[in-house]
Amino acid sequence: MSTAAPAPALQLVGIEKSFPGVKALQDVSITLGVGEVVGLIGENGAGKSTLMRILSGVYQPDAGNIRLHGEDTVLRNAQDAARRGIAMVFQEQSLLPNLTVGQNIYLGAEAQFSRMGIVQWSRLYAAAARQLAKVQVDVDPSTITGDLDFATRQMVELAKAMTLEEAGEGHLVILLDEPTSVLEQADIDILFARVRALKARASFVFVSHRLDEVLALSDRVYVMKDGGVVAELPAAEADTRQLHQLMVGRDRHSEYYREAQQRPFGEKVLLETRGLCAGAHYRDVDLTLHVGEVLGIAGVIGSGRESLCRTLFGFEQPTAGEILLDGAPARIAGPADAVAAGIGYVPRERRNEGLVLFLSVAANMTLASLRRVMRHGMIDHAAEARLAGEWVERLHIRTPSIRALCLNLSGGNQQKIVLAKWMNAHARIIILDHPTRGLDVGAKEEVYDLVRSMSAQGLGVLLIADTLEETIGLCHSIMVMRDGRVTRRFDAPSGAKPRQVDLVEHMV
Amino acid sequence: MNRDTLRQLMPIVTLVVLVVLVAAFQPSFVNPATLLGMASDTATLFVLGMGVTFVIMLGGIDLSIQSVASLASVAVALLITPLGYLAFPVAVLVGALAGLLSGIAHVQLKIPSFIATLAVGGVAAGVALLLADAQAITLGEVERGYVGWITGTSLGIPHEVLIALVVLALGTVVQHYTAFGRYSQAIGAGEPAAHAAGIRVGLHKTIACMLSGAAAGLAGAILAGRLASGSPTLADQLLLPAIAAVIVGGTAITGGVGSVWRTLVGALIITVVRSGMTFLNVDIFIQQSVFGAMLVIAVALTIDRSKIPIVK
Amino acid sequence: MAEAATIGDGRAAGWKKLRRRLAPWAPLLVLLALCIAIALVNGRFVSLRNFARIADAASIPLVLGLGVTFVILMGSIDLSMEGVVAFAAIILCLLVANGANANDFGLLGALAVLVIGAAMGFANGIVHVGLQIPSFMVTLGMWFVGIGIGNAILGGIQVRVNDPLIRALALEQFLGLKFQVWLALGALAVAWVVQEHTRLGRYIFAIGGGEDLARLSGIRTGLVRIATFTMAGVFYALAGIMAAAQQGSAFALIGGGRLFTAITAVVVGGTALWGGQGGVLNTLIGVLIVVVLANGMVLMGVSPYVQQIVQGLLIIAAVALSVDRMRAKLVK
């Protein structure tokens, strides 16, 4: 144990947890010192989520002890954990869009502002403002949460966690579950600064797939694999390559982004925009996407790149300029037009817009191209099953059956189904909006393979990536946007990739 | 897998258990004539319920079906003299038109289907009252000659049963073998993703409303045949039983999960509960209470909670 | 969550913002426009007496609407009100001085009726939450059960209410308005306080906004649901008391035709059927729109055949105007 504190803020000893058919955790022991940030990494399925759920009182361990500030503790349920000063900042944000910021911060804890059952909102808002000040966010607590951008909501989420400081034991344990996965770099920096500033008042467990961030923020790192802790090491002594190796049991080779498979793209132009504008979102965007090209768009929030992609898929309408498909002007009034024109869209909100979770794997795969499995105007279920089976095999999708609901599959397998849907629809242009978000390393690599193979087949790919590294690694060309305008274009041929700093320079 | 199959079959199991239960006390309940009679009495309810199933699958609701069915019965009664058999397709068309109106109000004006169809139901009822001058129109001797295809029997099977079976087959084909069926399931289960897959959500919602209207039109025509008349209030009490049939069959009121055969089973459950009470001589003063309780119990048994995100 | 993708990209355009600001007021504007239109056709509409009558006619739908508003805010539905109203009115009639038995419990009887309403609502909630049955079905069942028990008790007869205190609700005035109007306003005030200033009110919105998220915040959603249905039951029972006072008697069909009026009013007022948006003040406006419309059509002498048609079209128009299209991405 590298901390010198007499009683660690939190100590897990020999935690075990099984589900029917699965041993989710075995003999997990983790120590979190007072004022420490501990990183927790591992592939999907390594047991991180189960561990977090145990810590937040949602699950009960089958065996083992939880010690809070040196005392054995049983966390009966989420409320009990909260009362003892354990807060969770969720990967999927837990704020309700129809409530105000202040109401969200104190949701479930209004009793302290109630007198005879009547909640006094002025007192609650004043208190909420104090919490927001702790995380240095300048938001009026009476703002409707749905009106805030994502990054601000993440900060509100942190402010919500800070409320426990007053309610509970004083020193908090805050579980950060993938807090950065939806944030842009600038916002991540702000979040990290806040976390560091709060170390005096709280200890943090930081779960993330982004190894560099884990190293940047954490004091120590635990690596989990197959339900157990396989390594514990000080962040200062580790590097991403080493962590990667520990997580997957193999080296992260230089071929991570499959650069060697990058082939020059074709001459033929698939998609072109001329002077495309959309109100305040972006202006005068000229873009050209060739056969086999992977075109990356880099930019921070507010750069307009998401809006641009949504325009190209018909969700939003441009206010000026034109879109050309195969050289001919095209009007894309809605997603249906886009699909008809051979455009596919892999959304950031996979569980919302990417998949119909309560529909089967096969039905999701054929959703955009049902015509292909229809004969005489009727769906040919046998043909559909064959087709789906082929995709399952080809993309190594792990699912109990093609009739299983997508709901129960892992993120990586879900994303592969989304990609299969568009390849099945013979889309010639694929828009990838954060395609690797929330995926583990292995699943990411499979997505990269797919991007390469789509490129090789002559598809045009438009990519908004999670990280600059990913953008640079995958793309033939990169377009940088800032404040709604294209600021710079880079060629990124294999072996002559631009550096991250080159891009960042034009982003902010 | 086995448990899933069992869950799928729960509506049928529930129906069989109910029939057996009644028959155990009153064996005459299961003689073929009684069962066929009940089946034919279920036809109207099933046809109405099947139509509204399509709308419920999409996550909407149709509260206009009873008025549309009444309007269709009036249309049949008025048109059978000049048009003969053609009056029946016209009635179905009238229903589809009313459905189109609901669809436009719901999709184009973005009004919740609950309100849009409630309002269109009011309009349909008003039109029916105007057309019929607020009276029941009885079919005369000659006109009744045209309703044999509804009220007659072939090979001992009442035609209502045959019509219901044809409708069931059509509904099943639409649901399982057409793009509309698949898309409506997708829209009901996850509208944003369906939209993002290029499905014309509005179009399919409108189609669903029209199908519901057309089915209501057919139900109105069947009613007109069975009762040999058309009346602006003929089907007024059928709305809630029809929706209850859909839900009792295990279709989720929130959309995405369900099927036409479930509605048939649901409609049969309702008929069995009602007739069963008569057979078992349940005190008339508490029949309504027993009926309400039985509906709730039936849903508790038939609904497949594993496929419904949140029970609202 | 659904909006995240667009919000990150920047702010909505100015006119959209204006539209969004105006949308909450649309029901009120519709109401005003309706009043002006009717007044132009028949000047008698604008009179203190008529306004008092409209208030009178609105009081029972308002109380029913308040109850169901909370349920709708959770994204659920409650169809049981006609059953609860009938049962409550019948029990009330039999407990206070009446034409059928010797009971005379007065206010105590009214209180007992409220408890019975709560019990019926509680039963709705517990079956809905405990057995995970859609509220639509549970409350539909309770509707039948309520009327069925009412029938069983009365055996079809109509019982007169003789208790002067109960009758005073409909017969006596205070400041130009019937007591039942004041009672309804009192119920509105209580409902507003519950909605705005209690945890229950907040949790109802939270569940409507996203039940899974609310649960993650430590809200015991099952309890909130049960409490909400129970509260709704109390409102229905209160409406049952008012209905018995107004009719001067109780009969099994005393709740007849009230359900769809109440739900229509709630939705016309701008409360979203998918939950999370709206509130009791919206319901007040919605009830007034529906009641003024009915009153106006009689004042204007619209033929009874045509009334349903006009009502249907006007409801579509009213809701179309007040739907906040910016937020209502999914209209079900």
Added chain:
Amino acid sequence: MHDIQTRIRAGYLDRRRFLSGTAMAGAASLVGFGPKSLRAQAKPTVVNSIRSLSNPYHATWNAGGEAFAKWAGAEYVTLVTEGDSEKGVADIKAIIARTGGDMVLNVDPNESPDARPIVEACEAAGVHVVTQWNKPDDLHPWDHDPYYVSHISFSGVPAGKAMAEALFAKMGGSGGIVALGGILSNTPAIERKKGLDEALAANPDVELLDFQTANWDPNKALELTNAWLTRFGDDIKGIWAANDGMGLAALEALRAEGMAGQVPVSGIDGIQLAVEAILAGEFAGTVAWDPFWQGGMGLSIGYHARTGAFDPSKEPREHREFYGTGIVVTEENAQEFYDNNIKASPELDFTDLWGRVAGQIQYG
């Protein structure tokens, strides 16, 4: 009628019976049918099918049926349509199946058209049936010998007219009235309205300010009356209602305005509260159909046909389709009517089948 009264006073409001009634009814009925089905071997089951048990009119009808069953010693079954024609027909088919056709049916069809499928089902199963109030004009008992025994109706025209005249008399012979109609497609609603129209034609000093339909629904009637009070104010000198339920609701709307007793109201059906309102001087009158007689005698006619007391096919047509006798109740005879028919239970002679025949039904 006595039956109901005792039930209210002694039985139904008794908490013990109420509780046991609801909790045990399911079990009781399950246990109870065994012996009943044995008994059904001896005597045909007698069945009343009516709209609902939630209104006094049909509740009294049901009491009459019970009284007859007791008199005849037969099993008694009540069916209700709850306003749903399909349910009505289906329930009748179910009871025919259960009894194997050994039964007598006395039915008030939900709507006129329902009568045809009901009669056809009865004929097919050999069930003797009597219809009341509603049937299509071209459906006649003599076309369905011998099972379709009789159709009984009460002409709504004279009733509607008599009530209008009683109302006008109480108003002083002139002034404006408003009128509440029943469900527009019901025969009684249409006939009663026709009677009103005839009376209006004969009394040019009375003006019909507005006619609206309240669908037999007291709630709707109350709302409408309120709106009328605004629209016509003091111009309303009287309110004509197509039945007592709506009339009583209109009376309550008047009472809320302090106008009860000043503006007379007329009803039809003769329910207890309406008669009491006449005694209080608030109602101008009502017409009593005597549903007790309808519920009992309807069964009795069918029962006697089935048991061979008479052969329907040999009866004259005025015994096959006839108007029953309604009693016009106004201020003059209200007390007497109340004493004889409401406070005391009417004694019916169930063998006097044709004592109240008031002529063969006329069409057009």
